[in-house]
Amino acid sequence: MTGRDDGGFAMVTAVVAVGLFAWMALLFLQAGRGDAVLARAATDRARLEAAADAGVMIALHGLGQENRTLRWPIDGTARTLSFDGTALTVTVEDERGKVPINTASPQVLRQLLAGIGLQGEGLDALQDAILDWIDGDDAPRAHGAEDKSYLAVGAEMLPRNEAIRTLEELLEVRGMSPESFARLAPSLTLLEAGAFNERTATPLALMAMHQSSANSVEVQNRARDIAGAGRPAIEITQDISLKGRPLTLRVEARRPGGAALTRIVVVELTSDPDQPVWIRRSR
Structure with missing residues (x-):
């Protein structure tokens, strides 16, 4: 322009x-x-x-x-x-x-999932399943899933074992519900485009990247900024x-x-x- x-x-x-x-x-x-x-x-x-x-x-x-x-x-x-x-x-x-989903650390990913309300076994399972989908091996994590788990339920798509290409691909990950995806997607990016910018971050991304809580001052202030308050x-x-x-x-x-x-x-x-x-x- x-x-x-x-x-x-x-x-x-x-x-x-x-x-x-x-x-x-x-x-x-x-x-x-x-x-x-x-x-x-x-x-x-x-x-x-x-x-x-x-x-x-x-x-x-x-x-x-x-x-x-x-x-x-x-x-x-x-x-x-x-x-x-x-x-x-x-x-x-x-x-x-936003959170670069393909390179997010286990800690960032866990905080991201906790931020949308997941907890306990559901959080453990989805965190490990996402990491197993992206990593380059066929060995499932403790709560994760590789090819065998997907074949057992007749899944049309198996773990890519490399970077996710579209955010919608996350819907194929075991344990990812449409509701969870809808809450996560606006805070995720596939692009590795420079340092994380907290000033323009979504509250969820800010919480995950800074390992803070939804009640932290910075997250609350960011939510108010977006709401116009x-x-x-x-x-x-x-x-x-x-x-x-x-x-x-x-x-x-x-x-x-x-x-x-x-x-x-x-x-x-x-x-x-x-x-x-x-x-x-x-x-």
Whole structure:
């Protein structure tokens, strides 16, 4: 993203173009006069997709502001806006404020799992199972699991015995429930991108990396910052350079009828005017 005056115009034009393409798609869908329920669902889906993409573009525009007072924060603060009648909740997350799951120590991993409420045998089993999934051997830990345990229950995927490639892969680990994954995922990163940044960290990541409790002063203060009851976001991130810094753009789009969609894009801003943004990952 550059600081030239035409940058904002180009971004707004891109957002408008997304909206126009969405409306064209809607016209084709409605012209088919198919089943009313299916058509309505397809219409909502098209609007959700367009709105989520627009949310990503709007966030990129906010991150590209040269004026620091206008630039969007990267500390996970949520923004609410609307596009084509679709409600959007947009957050920008610093990947350096998360736990690097592939290189996390057993102590950090244990504190992370305890932070989402696991304890006792359940905590022991999931901690060892995650470590067994990532390590390079086939020997299970005391409470862990390797190929034999997964084959016994007909699992479609066996431990990789190397770095996890997608966060969703953790759902294949023995003992990982969808609920636990949903609580963990926002505080995890696959990227090894510089030192941990406590100023932009999620409270859970801060607790794990600093081996502190949920009631510690630093974790409580960070939670208040994100909730908007602590320091202003600009004060937290004003001196942080965004160039070359991996960021997650998370857009939750919701239609009035309740249909919803979440778009997650990991980007990296560059200094190259011909390619101002790299898309690292999108889902």
